[in-house]
Amino acid sequence: MRHLFTYILAMLLLTLASCSVTRDLRKADAHYDYGEYYAAAGIYTKAYRRIPSAEKLTRAEVAYKQGECYRYINQSIKAENAYMKAIRYGLPNDTVFLQYAEVLRKNGKYQAATIQYQQFLENHPEDLQALNGLESCRLAEEWKNKPKKYTVNRLQELYLKRSNFSPILIPAEYKTLLFASSSVQKEGKKPSKITGLPDNDFFITKLDQNEKWEKPLPVEGAINTEFDEGVGCFDPDGKILYFTRCVNKSDSALSGSSAEIYRSVRSGEQWSEPEKLSIFRDTNAVFAHPAISPDGLYLYYVSDMKGGYGGKDIWRSPMYEKTFGPPENLGPQINTPGDEMFPTIRTDGSLYFSSNTLPGLGGLDIFKAVYLEEDSSWVVENMYDLNSNADDFGITFFGKKEKGLYSSNRNEPRGWDKIWSFGEPEQLTQISGFVTDRFGEPIPEASIRIVNDKGTNTKVISRRDGSYSYQVEKNAEYAMLATCRSYLNYSNQFVTNDKDSNYVVNFSLTSLYLPVRIENIFFEFDRWELRPESGPALQELLKLLLDNPHITIEIGAHTDRKGSEEYNLELSKKRAESVVNYLVKYGIDSERLSAQGYGKSKPTRVDKYMETNYPYLKEGSFLDESFVETLSLQQQEIADQINRRCEFKVLKTTYKLF
Template sequence: MRIAGGGFGAMENLGSQINSAGDEMFPYVRDSATLYFASSGHPGMGGLDLFKAVQDSTGQWAVENMGVPLNSPSDDFGITFAGSREEGFFSSNRNDNRGYDHIYSFEYPSVNIFIEGFVLDVNEYPVEEATVRIVGRDGLNVRAPVKKDGSYRIELKRDISYVMMAGARGFLNQNFELTTAPEEKSETYTVDFFLSPIHEPVVIENIFYDFDKATLRPESQQALNDMIKMLDDNPNVTIELGAHTDRKGSAAYNERLAQRRAQSVTDYLIAGGIDPSRVEAKGYGKSTPKTINKRMAETHPFLHEGDILTEDFVLALPPEQQETADQINRRTEFKVLRTNYNIF
């Protein structure tokens, strides 16, 4: 029966997807697309069984037997739910030799699916006023604020594809895609975001070259692919790739070596699909020694935040610490040049 104009319309048979040669009884409409009913004609366990039918956007019904323990070889019928909760009541004459009907309660195990993690900067400190936006194929569109400790937690549904983006003022965005598992079980996914600042150079970790050459070693591939993804996540950004050497050797030689190394990284990104106009190679040689930040000072106790690893500073250190300082100076960095590429 359809409701039309404030009144009731004509009766309408739901067709062979719902009705069978047996009896269909005790309908219960839970929402606009979900119907529960009892049937002795659909394949079941015996007598009346409980069924769930879901209507898709084309009007077709998908009918499934609700299975044990709700159904039994006896008659099971008359299901109701307690609002939106996965619990309620139904009737059954199971375990009664006289065939009398009894009321049973049921409660489905709660299935909770979450995604959680942290939004941190590249030095692994919480990013202030960061947000995580998540869009799902189920219609979810949420922008969740991140807590002061950098953590976030969002409830999801099973068997759904989601796209996430973490961002904050003064930082590049980072995206992530996730599809939750179809199994009917609780699960928590963990995804951490590490955002790169816009206004300062960022060391690209795990970039390796052959000794005294500009050839990229295979161990560099993951870090280089991460750079490609970062640029894809931020299509309006252009960057400079800067290569730096340690204090050893002449300034002219180190600058030439650094330029070739920066160009090797640039060429890899271009080969990976990045427009050449978005990346510039710059070889600094040993002209720009590293300034120690808070995280480096925590990692290397002999260094202090604000120290600049000039040649004189390094030479004043014991030999073992000199090697550590030289390793810190040997680096490949990127810095953001523009954030409005191809906007106009």
């Protein structure tokens, strides 16, 4: 009787768990269907962990939707991992190969992206997005080796928390700047379920006497509201601001929202009450990202109205004071099945815009287009010297000068946008970059040793923001080594050509004294054999050992709280040994390596980055069994996953030194 009761109870718990997963998936699907990707991503992630591994199709479908959500909210690393799971579990929809290829390209993994594009093209040989993506992977290597016309730098003076994007320089002095930012939480409003960020407001700043930007402040007056404002332009006289406002009644897309274009007249420091522009009768379409032609006769804008080529296209309409002529699509040389957005018109009439489908380095790339009247066509070129494999968009110029500002989320783990400057470099060849830790925080006063094959042997020191720069010789082979107290060394190499160029080399340094989690190490379930996709992470660890020949390290493997202590110790020991064997195979002296299995005896200590991602975990606390069991079931799964890890720590720094 007792056994029967236990069986019935177990079956009941399984049924309840299954119902809970189904309920969460329905809830996530509802958010997904309404475009609330941030909210949906969190629920899909929790539900995925509770789906039995035997239900492969369900796991594949949920993983794919996870990937879609992360792709839309610029979490491309997470999107990559989710698409990989969808493919591993056999998702029957081969669109996953295309989306997987897109995020691989956005993550700078061009060779891997090429394979996925080719896989998708086997069944869709004429798909323009895939064909352009494949061509992009080929061009990326070519562009990477070309000399750069512009130098680019992140603007630290305009570094506000969260996203800051779409700068607008006001004509004709070009000393006042507006940009959009989500740095301020609006009173009475929750973060958006679509992006996970507060709605945007306009901020303003000016250049001081030393040509430095003053502290940005929110624009006063009626422009900023409880809604989302940003992405605009000024008329040629700098008197009228045209901008985008997304009107929604709550943080949810369920309430209905629309992107519309407004205008406000500037008089000194004052702004008139914004008025909405009625561009076209299609009330269901998006109208956003305005740009004014130099003669003031045309309004360019972004819309998804009928008659376009795919997602969001760039259109234009004649302007007659406050009325507009019929919309004109800019055509297939500009617009694609993907998205073309953020148009800017320079004083010479050239059009700058961003596209995620024209051949580019990844994400949104900035393009320049010049219209040829004689044959009624556009000449379009990729501004590869401004672009990265991340999103690059929202460009503005200092009048006729070849310098300006734009937005990019390169090197931003959360996908947040920041404002960068660009300009033509001085006529010299220069190397520049940033020195950061593994979390992207700047490391000041790091030493970068620079040596070349022509006798140069010098040293530069990183600045307060982690940046450095140095004038280098042409036609030379360079080796560089970044060092800093309390960090391991890291090397880079590059070759200069015979032209004036600007080379960018960044360094990411690893702490000398803290255990370092080795991300993306994968083992077969309940086994210790390394999976093939662990290769990139292991090669990075191999490089670190080669750059630091006098260190010895311990590879420590850890399990979660489940299972017996004896079993977990044995499994973790064998997993650590697998990593050691890999490194020995590639030439590392076995005396420099030791393997240690800790089982569940050393739970993870929560750092500030974990606390940011999981607010219920507090920095400095340990994820031991007693703490984990106080969490909800979903939170327990996350804590267990964090505890399952491989780490390395430095034991000695004097191996064969004396």
